[in-house]
Amino acid sequence: MTTLKRTVPLGIALVAGLVLILQGFVPHPVSGKVLTWTQSWVVIIAGVSILLGVGSLVQAHATKIHRQSRGWFYSAVTLGTFGLTALGFFHPKGIEPGGPLDWSYQYVMNEMSATMFSILGFFIASAAFRAFRARSVEATLLLVAAVIIMLGQVPVGAYLPGVPQVATWVLEVPTTAAKRAIILGVALGSIATALRIIFGIERAYLGGSE
Amino acid sequence: MRALALLLLLQAPLWAQLPEGFEVYDTPGDEGSSALAVWKALPKETADASYVVWRAPAKDGPWEEVARFPQTAGWKSDAPQHFGTGSGNKGWHWASIPALAEPGKPPVAMWVKLGVEGAGGAAESAPAEVTPVPNWWAWNKLNVFLFVVAFTCVTFWLISRARRDPNLFIRRIPGLDAMEEAIGRATEMGKPILYLNGLNAMDSISTIASTCILGQVAKRVAAYDTTISVPCFDPVVMGVSQEVMREGFIAAGRPDSYRSDAAFFVTSDQFGYVAAVDGIMIREKPAACFYLGYYYAESLLLAETGATTGAIQIAGTDSVTQLPFFIATCDYTLIGEELYAASAYLSREPIQLGSLIAQDWGKLFLLAMILLGTVVGSAAVVFRAPALLFLKDLFATYS
Amino acid sequence: MSPELKKMIPRWTVFGIIALAVTIPLVVGGSTRFPATPIVRGVYEEIEKLPEGSPILISSDFDPGSEAELEPMMNAILAHCWRRKLRVVVMSLCSANSMPLAEELVKKAAAEHKAEYGRDYALMKFLPGGTAPILTLGQSWSAILPKDYYETPVADLPAMKGITKLTDFPYMVCVASVATPDYWILAGNAKYGLKMGMGCTAVMATDYYPYISTKQVSGLIGGLAGAAQYEALVERPGLASSKMPTQSVVHVTLVLLILAGNILHFLTKKKGSAA
Numbered sequence: 001m002t003t004l005k006r007t008v009p010l011g012i013a014l015v016a017g018l019v020l021i022l023q024g025f026v027p028h029p030v031s032g033k034v035l036t037w038t039q040s041w042v043v044i045i046a047g048v049s050i051l052l053g054v055g056s057l058v059q060a061h062a063t064k065i066h067r068q069s070r071g072w073f074y075s076a077v078t079l080g081t082f083g084l085t086a087l088g089f090f091h092p093k094g095i096e097p098g099g100p101l102d103w104s105y106q107y108v109m110n111e112m113s114a115t116m117f118s119i120l121g122f123f124i125a126s127a128a129f130r131a132f133r134a135r136s137v138e139a140t141l142l143l144v145a146a147v148i149i150m151l152g153q154v155p156v157g158a159y160l161p162g163v164p165q166v167a168t169w170v171l172e173v174p175t176t177a178a179k180r181a182i183i184l185g186v187a188l189g190s191i192a193t194a195l196r197i198i199f200g201i202e203r204a205y206l207g208g209s210e
Numbered sequence: 211m212r213a214l215a216l217l218l219l220l221q222a223p224l225w226a227q228l229p230e231g232f233e234v235y236d237t238p239g240d241e242g243s244s245a246l247a248v249w250k251a252l253p254k255e256t257a258d259a260s261y262v263v264w265r266a267p268a269k270d271g272p273w274e275e276v277a278r279f280p281q282t283a284g285w286k287s288d289a290p291q292h293f294g295t296g297s298g299n300k301g302w303h304w305a306s307i308p309a310l311a312e313p314g315k316p317p318v319a320m321w322v323k324l325g326v327e328g329a330g331g332a333a334e335s336a337p338a339e340v341t342p343v344p345n346w347w348a349w350n351k352l353n354v355f356l357f358v359v360a361f362t363c364v365t366f367w368l369i370s371r372a373r374r375d376p377n378l379f380i381r382r383i384p385g386l387d388a389m390e391e392a393i394g395r396a397t398e399m400g401k402p403i404l405y406l407n408g409l410n411a412m413d414s415i416s417t418i419a420s421t422c423i424l425g426q427v428a429k430r431v432a433a434y435d436t437t438i439s440v441p442c443f444d445p446v447v448m449g450v451s452q453e454v455m456r457e458g459f460i461a462a463g464r465p466d467s468y469r470s471d472a473a474f475f476v477t478s479d480q481f482g483y484v485a486a487v488d489g490i491m492i493r494e495k496p497a498a499c500f501y502l503g504y505y506y507a508e509s510l511l512l513a514e515t516g517a518t519t520g521a522i523q524i525a526g527t528d529s530v531t532q533l534p535f536f537i538a539t540c541d542y543t544l545i546g547e548e549l550y551a552a553s554a555y556l557s558r559e560p561i562q563l564g565s566l567i568a569q570d571w572g573k574l575f576l577l578a579m580i581l582l583g584t585v586v587g588s589a590a591v592v593f594r595a596p597a598l599l600f601l602k603d604l605f606a607t608y609s
Numbered sequence: 610m611s612p613e614l615k616k617m618i619p620r621w622t623v624f625g626i627i628a629l630a631v632t633i634p635l636v637v638g639g640s641t642r643f644p645a646t647p648i649v650r651g652v653y654e655e656i657e658k659l660p661e662g663s664p665i666l667i668s669s670d671f672d673p674g675s676e677a678e679l680e681p682m683m684n685a686i687l688a689h690c691w692r693r694k695l696r697v698v699v700m701s702l703c704s705a706n707s708m709p710l711a712e713e714l715v716k717k718a719a720a721e722h723k724a725e726y727g728r729d730y731a732l733m734k735f736l737p738g739g740t741a742p743i744l745t746l747g748q749s750w751s752a753i754l755p756k757d758y759y760e761t762p763v764a765d766l767p768a769m770k771g772i773t774k775l776t777d778f779p780y781m782v783c784v785a786s787v788a789t790p791d792y793w794i795l796a797g798n799a800k801y802g803l804k805m806g807m808g809c810t811a812v813m814a815t816d817y818y819p820y821i822s823t824k825q826v827s828g829l830i831g832g833l834a835g836a837a838q839y840e841a842l843v844e845r846p847g848l849a850s851s852k853m854p855t856q857s858v859v860h861v862t863l864v865l866l867i868l869a870g871n872i873l874h875f876l877t878k879k880k881g882s883a884a
Binding site: 024029032033035036039040042043046047102105109110111113114116117118121122125126128129130132133134135143146147150151153154155156158168171172175176179180183 | 619620623624626627628631641642643644646672673674675676677706709710736737738741742744745748749752753800811815816818819822834837853854856857859860861863864866867870871874
Binding site for chain 1: 351354362412418421444511528538553565573576
């Protein structure tokens, strides 16, 4: 059991990791074939995993309804709409334009997603109202930069002399410098974490470190 | 008589000047799909005149046009992926010629010729033969390869050193220290903990780091006997989260308290996921919310809703764009690589800490290279010494 | 009044003011011309350079949630491509929802520009897997996209003539609301040298400035403001330009709210220290 749960996955991670690192430096078509083959597996696993998700979704919500836990009504709505959407697939028009799935996509999914995204505008305003306070020198700098960027990014900023130029400078120079520093750290962290995973030093993602 | 002379002049063939240094060679470090043609710019070039490149399977044709561009375009300096960024590219043109052989098929020789077309007439060079062959090594990535090898060696050396001397210093990360406090608070209040793994799949380093932290959090959750909820965006991440939590509960000696439905799949739709998680927050009012992993536009929608419920919020992401939102709305935020360090920090395993120190060494090396590159580049521009110019080109090509 | 409700009052007041700042300019209407910055120009100029009949790849990586912000950008880019008589190939790496949306947008724009499917443009299927499909497309297009969105073999589409792998596209634009530009930069540009430009939501834009100075990305169209600038470049004021007055009013309102918040903060602090 330990062999199947630990040794085999760690072996796969080691071989796949080393092969794919080397692949990046080998331009020969053979290397390309190896990459295509491994990437096909990624796509297949991603597709099959959807079944796992659907199983979990149905189980989690069915349990809530069965136990009449708090908010079980929402679980009923989720399962009901899930079932309706699945049924729509069996409709003669299926996913074709004008079919039930197309209709629910156009008139339910689109609108609901757009609504959720638009809430972001309100939340940004509320967070900015709370967070941008001139409590210290650093906070004041942040506040001033935010105001300049906000005005410099819209046409009205063009009427304020120098504001668009300063906004562009803030974005291109200090922001880019800070971001590059973070990106460098992230890149090195990614390499170190990848090495830990490839060589089996980090195995917590397999469940436990033994 | 003058009219006749003019007529004769107009009918006479006009020959455009051909550039010097026309050369064709196999593209180095490619899969054998192309060859490169290079030639020196003419002393006088205009946008109205064009360079044309043809290829053929035999010296006498049939010729097929593969590139045509104005004389003012197609500079070697525009293609650093082939020629680097050295000053030797100045005043040279180039063109890529696709191979005749299909990808993966044996190499086939071809003939290439260069032409000049413009108001001054047309001219063609003598054909040159070339065979694009697949290469086994991308020499233009040598610097990357050497860095990867060196970084790996340093990491292993530091890990072996850490095994011998486990008392390595690691700076405090307040966000991680606060996790214990947040779990304790949830236990006291009798409210659940909400843990989110981000929106990326299991192939993302930040998701792996997040599931590793979840293992540590699960151990403490089991020890305190509190409840945890992990709504997942990706089914594979859900499976891994369940397994990691189960092991955490077993390690804490509370396997009976583990519930497999603590980690569950919600949806793989960004805003559908936000709506569901925000709903959970409003209904269950968790005492602590952990947002660890990669986030997109939904970060503020989640964290702002969490803030209104009064939960302690700890975020950690390598998504640079979303960091400001987390900083504005959460109590603690792990910035960039702090997220990757979290598992090592919480577990305190010497071998993991060793790899963290390797990260610092790598950063120091890159900083030194940036500084050296800046000094060499600036000095080369000011003093124009050949050695400095060579170093500047070397840095520019391999940076 | 419960303390919880009292705590919510400033929040709901901010929401109310923002709602008014959004709706009033929308009702009043109007349009503002926004001169293009060099960063937006970077995409425009690369498309301008492409000879007539060249193929161009567009990765439409957004779903309905970001449609309002990215549709105007997509429209302006498509208009530019067809004006230059380019062959447009649209694909997506974002989600299963992104391709139906792309189909709807591209078809609408095609009808307006009299572009014919198969000849002037082609739609591909959604490809999951992040960098994986890009790496494969770099080796062989037909390995994972042998057929188009409507199951027609790509070899039968004139719009796909001469395309055997990714680098057969002289230029590509990634229009995204998720991190797919990272994938294109990492796998498309860094590995295969694919020339690219990008458009994204305003909140993502600052993430990609470093890639402009390294010339890995030729230009960046950021959010509605970027789209309005692109509309000005292609001289086709549309959805984005018409939303610029609203964006201006909202930004100014937000600045005023922040200032008001600071004044209140100082007044409360002063009152607290006096007491």
